[in-house]
Amino acid sequence: MCGIVGAIAQRPVAAILLEGLRRLEYRGYDSAGIAVLDPSEGLKRVRTLGKVAKLAEEVAASPLRGTLGIAHTRWATHGAPATHNAHPHVSHERCAIVHNGIVENHEELRRAQAAAGHSFTSDTDTEVVVHAIYDALTGGCALVDAVRQAAGKLRGAYALGVIDAQDPGHLVAARQGSPLVIGVGFGEHFIASDVFALLPVTNRFIFLEEGDIAELTLEHVRIWDRDGRLVERPVKTSTVSADATERGEHRHYMSKEIFEQPQAIANTLQGRLADDRILPEIFGSQATAQLADIESVSIVACGTSFHAGLVARYWMEAIAGIPCQVEVASEYRYRRHVVPKEALFVTISQSGETADTLAALRQAKDAGYATTLAICNVPESSLVRESDLVFLTHAGPEIGVASTKAFTTQLVALFLLTIALGRLKRLDAAEESKLVALLRSVPAKLKEVLALDSSIARLAEDFVDKQHTLFLGRGEQYPIAMEGALKLKEISYIHAEAYPAGELKHGPLALIDEQMPVVAVAPNNALLEKLKSNLEEVRARGGQLYVFADFQVPLDEGEGVTVIRLPETNDLIDPFVFTVPLQLLAYHVAVLKGTDVDQPRNLAKSVTVE
Numbered sequence: 001m002c003g004i005v006g007a008i009a010q011r012p013v014a015a016i017l018l019e020g021l022r023r024l025e026y027r028g029y030d031s032a033g034i035a036v037l038d039p040s041e042g043l044k045r046v047r048t049l050g051k052v053a054k055l056a057e058e059v060a061a062s063p064l065r066g067t068l069g070i071a072h073t074r075w076a077t078h079g080a081p082a083t084h085n086a087h088p089h090v091s092h093e094r095c096a097i098v099h100n101g102i103v104e105n106h107e108e109l110r111r112a113q114a115a116a117g118h119s120f121t122s123d124t125d126t127e128v129v130v131h132a133i134y135d136a137l138t139g140g141c142a143l144v145d146a147v148r149q150a151a152g153k154l155r156g157a158y159a160l161g162v163i164d165a166q167d168p169g170h171l172v173a174a175r176q177g178s179p180l181v182i183g184v185g186f187g188e189h190f191i192a193s194d195v196f197a198l199l200p201v202t203n204r205f206i207f208l209e210e211g212d213i214a215e216l217t218l219e220h221v222r223i224w225d226r227d228g229r230l231v232e233r234p235v236k237t238s239t240v241s242a243d244a245t246e247r248g249e250h251r252h253y254m255s256k257e258i259f260e261q262p263q264a265i266a267n268t269l270q271g272r273l274a275d276d277r278i279l280p281e282i283f284g285s286q287a288t289a290q291l292a293d294i295e296s297v298s299i300v301a302c303g304t305s306f307h308a309g310l311v312a313r314y315w316m317e318a319i320a321g322i323p324c325q326v327e328v329a330s331e332y333r334y335r336r337h338v339v340p341k342e343a344l345f346v347t348i349s350q351s352g353e354t355a356d357t358l359a360a361l362r363q364a365k366d367a368g369y370a371t372t373l374a375i376c377n378v379p380e381s382s383l384v385r386e387s388d389l390v391f392l393t394h395a396g397p398e399i400g401v402a403s404t405k406a407f408t409t410q411l412v413a414l415f416l417l418t419i420a421l422g423r424l425k426r427l428d429a430a431e432e433s434k435l436v437a438l439l440r441s442v443p444a445k446l447k448e449v450l451a452l453d454s455s456i457a458r459l460a461e462d463f464v465d466k467q468h469t470l471f472l473g474r475g476e477q478y479p480i481a482m483e484g485a486l487k488l489k490e491i492s493y494i495h496a497e498a499y500p501a502g503e504l505k506h507g508p509l510a511l512i513d514e515q516m517p518v519v520a521v522a523p524n525n526a527l528l529e530k531l532k533s534n535l536e537e538v539r540a541r542g543g544q545l546y547v548f549a550d551f552q553v554p555l556d557e558g559e560g561v562t563v564i565r566l567p568e569t570n571d572l573i574d575p576f577v578f579t580v581p582l583q584l585l586a587y588h589v590a591v592l593k594g595t596d597v598d599q600p601r602n603l604a605k606s607v608t609v610e
């Protein structure tokens, strides 16, 4: 989703801004732009459709000099991806802005501004913001006051970076509903959508809160809250190194992140276990008291994080004996719902900024849930700040749009939550110890699965020329089949659907023919015999079967049946083991098809608008 970078410095900022944009590419975008205040020529702007590299080439051809500037990657919402819609937007060659979010009342503002004589050069919702700021500036306001005045007219969500050609000493930023951080340097200051963009120039950050407006100069940062009071926000030091966001020897971030999973899981477990028990307060210092009376769990999330929630439902009910419901946030937030008594509301999110998940959390708090818990990978995110309890997955930065290590570390968090709630209800120490041992075995199991990489790469050749694929699973493998299908469709653009295998004969069987590969997830569990009958139904209709099975599963390869053997595990941790080969399959199919694996078309990493 849109990315913002801005800088006020004593050195030229164009290179810093372009590097910042490059580091925000993972969020997903379709066009990019930069505006710098040139000491002799005024505001200079370069915009382009397509990649940041193309923007950088254009800037190299006509260098931008200047020590104050803003830059942006745009993910189209209002107005097609096109150069004239790319940010920064400018009013009367005087002020320029970059914006992330959606201005909901843009049509009415546009009508009024057009009637007042403003001409529009884009189809975006953003352009009304820059004209409103211009009007306030020409009315005599200082830049920060002009932004405050304009912001007062907006409905919706925004993160803004603003500069004024007549005021080279200030960069102004504002946040309402879309993330924005300030990078604190020595004699220079920066803004960005996330910390990754600024890691090459600083590791000290101020995280703006909802409604904040900030004024940055070379020497200082002043922040006003939503009520216009001057406030102090803490400066936090990030421990993420600039290298953590590099690709290393891997061809794509996604491959790097798939292979990082054993380590990411080990990191997520670190400090959470003591011998064969989980430590008491891993969900927050008040967790024991806040979880003590919990009688049910409601989980809300989007995308891959939703799939993690679906796996947790099986664990929660089977292991902890606690009723658990799971729903996508965009549905949950728009339906009337009943709040169960003593219910824990859990949000799961890699980014902690997903607009629907955040809105669902706010609603759940208003609706009166007993306690809220965020499972998240980004420490200073909105979700983390607004939840009663927090569990941080320590997956490290995830750059590939298709989520991989964030998912498996979310599963770790949910398994730990299951144990924590279970021992308050019915698990004894011996059972807890068995579960902890299982969890500890996951990193090593995943290393064994990763060793299958080259055979899965060969298997991928069978999928490149296919249009459709069906993924089947039963029990907790059904959400894993859903996650496998999501990975394949996201990055290879092959239509992939997942079904609980028992539903096959209620519809999808009609689609089966030799052009429709069917991928089945088949651990050696109580549902295996049922699943095998479902697979027979596919074979009988000429379908091509690809079965991911553990070593013990009695299944023979043969005409139309390929079996991929995975290490033997325990039922409860099968979801970890079976996820990884499906990630690898999607990855290799996408590589063979030559798609943009890390930034698939039309998708964004962090979906900060509805």
Ligand code: G6P
Binding pocket: 302, 303, 304, 305, 348, 349, 350, 351, 352, 353, 354, 357, 401, 402, 403, 603, 604, 605, 606, 607
């Ligand atoms: C986008 C991403 C997915 C992610 C989903 C939820 O669709 O492309 O990878 O699973 O958002 O994001 P979250 O940050 O809330 O986990």
